[in-house]
Amino acid sequence: MEAKVVQRPLLSQWMDTDAIGRMRRCSLQLPRRSPDPKRSEVLISVDSCPGKTSGYRRLIAVEMSSPNNKFPASAVQTGSLGALASLDRSLILKSKSQEVEPYLNGRCIFLVGMMGSGKTTVGKILSKVLGYSFVDCDSLIEQEAGGTSVADIFKLYGEGFFREKETEMLRRASMIPRSVVSTGGGAVMRPINWRYMHKGLSVWLDVPLDALAKRIAAVGTHSRPLLHGETGDAYTKALNRLSSLFKERGESYANANARVSLEEIAAKHGYRDVSFITPTEIAIEALEQMDHFLF
Ligand SMILES: Nc1ncnc2c1ncn2[C@@H]1O[C@H](COP(=O)(O)OP(=O)(O)O)[C@@H](O)[C@H]1O
Numbered sequence: 410m411e412a413k414v415v416q417r418p419l420l421s422q423w424m425d426t427d428a429i430g431r432m433r434r435c436s437l438q439l440p441r442r443s444p445d446p447k448r449s450e451v452l453i454s455v456d457s458c459p460g461k462t463s464g465y466r467r468l469i470a471v472e473m474s475s476p477n478n479k480f481p482a483s484a485v486q487t488g489s490l491g492a493l494a495s496l497d498r499s500l501i502l503k504s505k506s507q508e509v510e511p512y513l514n515g516r517c518i519f520l521v522g523m524m525g526s527g528k529t530t531v532g533k534i535l536s537k538v539l540g541y542s543f544v545d546c547d548s549l550i551e552q553e554a555g556g557t558s559v560a561d562i563f564k565l566y567g568e569g570f571f572r573e574k575e576t577e578m579l580r581r582a583s584m585i586p587r588s589v590v591s592t593g594g595g596a597v598m599r600p601i602n603w604r605y606m607h608k609g610l611s612v613w614l615d616v617p618l619d620a621l622a623k624r625i626a627a628v629g630t631h632s633r634p635l636l637h638g639e640t641g642d643a644y645t646k647a648l649n650r651l652s653s654l655f656k657e658r659g660e661s662y663a664n665a666n667a668r669v670s671l672e673e674i675a676a677k678h679g680y681r682d683v684s685f686i687t688p689t690e691i692a693i694e695a696l697e698q699m700d701h702f703l704f
């Protein structure tokens with residue numbers, strides 16, 4: 410396979426393009442500065458069939474041209490590129506976070522989305538890469554209740570009590586600069602919560618309901634009291650309840666400053682299913698969307 414890549418002016422160190430044909434993905438590492446302008450190493454990995462494991466990745470020949478010079482690039486790495494693909498992603502994540510971080514001005518990032526949408530998983534990745542602290546509202550409520558689980562708080566004191574605590578935790582979290590906050594799935598429903606969340610930047614992780622139901626079915630519904638009481642197998646129970654909750658909540662999630670759509674990420678990468686998307690890829694997209702909001 411041959412590909413021609415034209416360097417864009419003011420290119421950041423990493424470029425990620427999905428323009429190498431349908432179901433193909435290619436990423437290039439461009440050196441920030443080359444000591445020798447005639448020689449430049451370009452690291453390329455191509456996923457000709459994302460979502461599958463080994464055997465589909467290969468190196469391609471690339472000719473690079475830039476406004477100032479024109480040179481053939483040679484691949485610097487041979488062998489399986491499986492590990493390189495995830496290395497690519499980690500480096501893109503790092504680079505993107507460095508780009509966005511100064512414009513956040515220390516503002517708190519609130520992740521909102523349905524239960525199971527990955528707020529905790531992605532929130533931890535974002536906090537680490539930005540050098541922010543990670544705050545999990547549900548965990549704070551549990552700690553303050555002396556270790557009582559969210560499910561037991563619902564059972565013992567009712568949902569109203571939990572929602573009051575949730576609002577109080579969001580108020581406190583909004584005062585912690587440089588933090589990524591994983592909110593509970595229902596936090597978007599109270600207008601007062603938005604008063605606190607709008608002090609920072611809010612990001613909606615928008616995940617198709619069937620993918621959420623699969624994730625939740627895999628771990629069980631015990632820790633998610635709003636899913637208790639349905640009948641059927643774990644997947645069907647979760648899907649039915651999530652569908653009715655989403656009808657009530659969809660519009661409120663859209664109040665967030667930025668939206669990360671897993672369907673859009675899958676289309677961008679040529680994945681046939683959102684389940685191929687890694688949390689790192691979601692974190693990268695979250696930074697992209699924050700970037701769009703900030704500019
Ligand atoms: N991108 C992903 N792909 C597959 N499973 C995921 C992904 N992100 C999170 N998960 C899994 O889904 C479940 C719920 O994730 P979690 O981060 O706890 O969601 P939330 O905090 O929004 O409820 C966990 O078991 C987690 O490992």
Ligand SMILES: O=C(O)C1=C[C@@H](OP(=O)(O)O)[C@@H](O)[C@H](O)C1
Pocket residue numbers: 522523524525528547559592593594595596632633634635
């Ligand atoms: O959707 C909801 O109303 C809830 C989601 C849960 O958090 P996660 O979104 O982290 O699962 C937790 O706050 C509580 O069970 C209520």
